[in-house]
Amino acid sequence: MEINPAMLLWSLINFVVLFLLLRKFLWRPILGILEDREREVTENLSRAENAREEAVRMKEEFERRLAEAQRRADEIISKATRKAEEMHNDLTEKAQAEAAAILERAQASIQREKEEAMAELRDQVADLAIEVAGKVLGRSLDDQDHNRLAREFVAQVGEAR
Amino acid sequence: MEAMNGFLLAAEAGHTGPVAKAQPLFQLFGLDVTSPVITEWFVMALLVLLAALATRRLQRIPGRLQAAIEVSVNFIVDSVVAPSIGSREKAIRYLPLLGTFFFFIIISNYMGLLPGAVLHLPGFKPPTSELSVTAALALIAFFATHYAGIREKGLHYFAHFLQPFPWLLPLNIVEELVRPLSLALRLFGNIFGGETVLWVLLSLVPWFIPIPIMGLEVFFGFLQAFIFTTLTSVYIGAATAESH
Numbered sequence: 414m415e416i417n418p419a420m421l422l423w424s425l426i427n428f429v430v431l432f433l434l435l436r437k438f439l440w441r442p443i444l445g446i447l448e449d450r451e452r453e454v455t456e457n458l459s460r461a462e463n464a465r466e467e468a469v470r471m472k473e474e475f476e477r478r479l480a481e482a483q484r485r486a487d488e489i490i491s492k493a494t495r496k497a498e499e500m501h502n503d504l505t506e507k508a509q510a511e512a513a514a515i516l517e518r519a520q521a522s523i524q525r526e527k528e529e530a531m532a533e534l535r536d537q538v539a540d541l542a543i544e545v546a547g548k549v550l551g552r553s554l555d556d557q558d559h560n561r562l563a564r565e566f567v568a569q570v571g572e573a574r
Numbered sequence: 575m576e577a578m579n580g581f582l583l584a585a586e587a588g589h590t591g592p593v594a595k596a597q598p599l600f601q602l603f604g605l606d607v608t609s610p611v612i613t614e615w616f617v618m619a620l621l622v623l624l625a626a627l628a629t630r631r632l633q634r635i636p637g638r639l640q641a642a643i644e645v646s647v648n649f650i651v652d653s654v655v656a657p658s659i660g661s662r663e664k665a666i667r668y669l670p671l672l673g674t675f676f677f678f679i680i681i682s683n684y685m686g687l688l689p690g691a692v693l694h695l696p697g698f699k700p701p702t703s704e705l706s707v708t709a710a711l712a713l714i715a716f717f718a719t720h721y722a723g724i725r726e727k728g729l730h731y732f733a734h735f736l737q738p739f740p741w742l743l744p745l746n747i748v749e750e751l752v753r754p755l756s757l758a759l760r761l762f763g764n765i766f767g768g769e770t771v772l773w774v775l776l777s778l779v780p781w782f783i784p785i786p787i788m789g790l791e792v793f794f795g796f797l798q799a800f801i802f803t804t805l806t807s808v809y810i811g812a813a814t815a816e817s818h
Contacts, residue, residue: 434618443643443644443647
């Protein structure tokens with residue numbers, strides 16, 4: 414149980430030697446590589462974090478652009494629709510106006526022709542009536558009478574109508 | 575019972591077994607070389623060889639040996655030293671000393687489990703079953719603690735001897751001196767005791783019966799290395815703590 418000074422001294426020396434050897438062959442290299450690995454892991458983590466942030470940023474950017482594109486597409490479509498409607502309305506109006514004009518012209522023309530026909534009819538009816546009357550009266554009226562009578566007759570016929 | 579008494583008598587006489595006084599086998603540089611010293615050299619050679627092999631080609635993705643050493647080192651840092659010394663940073667700063675304590679003590683303890691150690695083959699005896707060896711370890715722990723304190727805090731380090739009251743100075747000094755004593759005695763007592771139990775058992779019933787005790791010694795060998803390293807970490811942690 415008593416202390417053996419030589420053994421104590423040897424143990425001190427041995428431990429110090431072992432300490433120095435292990436420091437060189439074990440602790441420094443191992444701590445070095447553990448530290449390296451830790452640093453690498455930290456770096457990788459921060460790099461991954463950066464990449465994630467970048468991805469989020471890009472996603473937001475794309476979404477923003479997509480929304481912008483969508484908005485512009487909507488705008489273009491609605492503009493086109495509005496234009497088409499306007500054009501449609503214009504054309505319809507124009508067509509209606511044209512149709513109305515044609516109708517009016519046609520009616521005017523019909524009216525004119527009718528009036529012309531009526532006038533011609535009136536002349537012919539007058540001539541015929543004079544002729545019939547002359548034949549009835551047995552004599553022919555001179556031109557002056559003829560004209561007067563015809564006008565009177567026509568006027569009467571016109572009133573009668 | 576007779577046989578038991580015989581062993582104990584022989585033990586008391588100090589002729590055989592773990593109790594036997596270490597006889598000088600030869601001298602080196604004028605110093606007696608005894609069996610535990612030779613075993614220390616063996617332990618040192620084993621540790622340095624393993625360390626050199628494991629760290630010869632360190633790789634980022636470790637091979638088996640490197641992985642085993644890394645796991646051990648991480649265990650010592652995170653589970654043994656860091657909780658006692660206060661911080662992981664400090665644990666790494668004092669790892670070379672504390673880790674060497676741990677490896678040297680645990681392998682020395684396990685030397686007692688090898689065949690021949692207990693029955694005292696010449697030149698082969700677990701170093702930590704010798705008080706002279708554990709005393710040397712405790713002395714190194716003692717001086718390392720105060721060296722660390724002075725290195726980190728300068729002369730201010732000595733102020734803690736006067737705390738919490740100056741008149742406690744003698745008690746504080748006694749406490750500091752008792753620490754290495756308890757470190758040395760605890761380690762020696764546990765390993766020596768285990769060796770003695772194993773020796774008695776092996777002498778009485780060499781087959782099978784000692785196996786559970788050997789299993790227990792595997793645990794105790796680890797536990798004592800753990801305790802020695804943890805306590806030294808606590809002492810160094812306290813000596814280098816920020817002034818309170």
